[in-house]
Amino acid sequence: MKYKSVFDIIGPVMIGPSSSHTAGAARIGRATRTLFGKEPTWAEIHLYGSFAKTYKGHGTDVAIVGGLLDYNTDDTRISDSLSIAKQKGINIQFFQDDAATDHPNTARIKMGDGTDQLELVGISIGGGKVEITELNGFELHLSGNHPAILVMHNDRFGAIASVTKILAKHEINIGRMEVSRKDVGQEALMVIEVDQNVDDSIEKELRGADHILHITKIVD
Incomplete structure (x- = not known):
């Protein structure tokens, strides 16, 4: 099922x-x-x-x-x-x-x-x-109503842009996004809801983006 x-x-x-x-x-x-x-x-x-x-x-x-x-x-x-x-x-x-x-x-x-x-x-x-x-x-x-990507990353300049640039390159539209951090310069979390599932190849590319620590995806 x-x-x-x-x-x-x-x-x-x-x-x-x-x-x-x-x-x-x-x-x-x-x-x-x-x-x-x-x-x-x-x-x-x-x-x-x-x-x-x-x-x-x-x-x-x-x-x-x-x-x-x-x-x-x-x-x-x-x-x-x-x-x-x-x-x-x-x-x-x-x-x-x-x-x-x-x-x-x-x-x-x-x-x-x-x-x-x-x-x-x-x-x-x-x-x-x-x-x-x-x-x-x-x-x-x-809530899980849409496919999503959870990205744990270092709180550094360019981390968010490195992820969104890859998604844009593959024409994956972001429906909602939020970023939270515990303190300046420490670990941060991006939660990105997208309009379509992210292929494994794109996930692998995201893992190699700047300052990325860990990625979990939720599929539709």
């Missing part, structure tokens, strides 16, 4: 009982897994607001872990995701956090494999739809 994006993984049948607390939670988990690019060996899942209060009753815990295991929202294995993760040796910890958040259905997922680590904040906005609002400390707004 082909999905339109990393977030567009809602099947004809979902594992209930709630689109926001279960399907949305699974999409947050699977988005984290896809952006990480491999199966983690550990994960810390912090739940806020309504997620924190009802996560066991609504299946938010099994849904997020099912997503981390790369399961679709209609995959019946989601119900057993906690035991499957344990069998795989993946150490999963849940935390109920009472910190204030902008949205009641918020999850912060930290995970890694001993070599790499990723931290992501996602919100379930209803009907199984989600938005990623933070990635490794960088603020962003990513």
